Amino acid sequence: MNLSADPEWENRDRLVFSKAHGGYGLYAILADLGYLKQDDWQTFYNGSFLSGCIERSEKHAIEASCGSLGHGLPMAAGMAFGAKLQKKGYRVYCIVGDGEMQEGSNWESIQFAVKYELTNLTVIVDHNKLQAMDYLDDVLTIKGRKDDLQKKFRAFGFATGSCRGHHIREMASSIQRIIGLGKARKKPQVIIADTIKGYGLLCMENIPKFHFRLPSGDELKMGTRYE
């Protein structure tokens, strides 16, 4: 992303983090970038502006309040459209969950993005096959058709690709490639990132209950497998 030390720099690239309950990961990165102070964590969940679902704070580079889900992508499409109208060069990235892709608001904004050839919009789907406390297959996805998301996006007119979501280099190169393709074909883009919820903590991986709860000391002893 094209960023500067000033989080409110007008021409910065935007990130809309639609799956807002995963904001802890975003906060850690914003702290690494210097947009949050390391001690902002001290009051986390205890009066802090860092809430369980992210809330907009431009001075901290948090671009949009999200959660309820299904609203980040419409906002991101609007930002990308605004950039296009104003002939600004910034790009808009939007990270969505695979569960929230069931929501109709997303498919309205996808049609909008295609109609207005928003080549400056890149969507990344965290495809962990879980939504809240259950598996996609048990909620609304037809069993055995977990790979339908890419087909759906392509049918609506997006440039599409996929990657292993825990391989950062592969993800970065996939995003670069799909942006190039989108520019050439005048299409917004999406990368479906294949992920495992709770990746790296052996007690937590792919177990729905950890959507809300913390691991116990004994569970943490099961170890990690970060690459």
Ligand SMILES: [Mg+2]
């Ligand atoms: Mg999910």
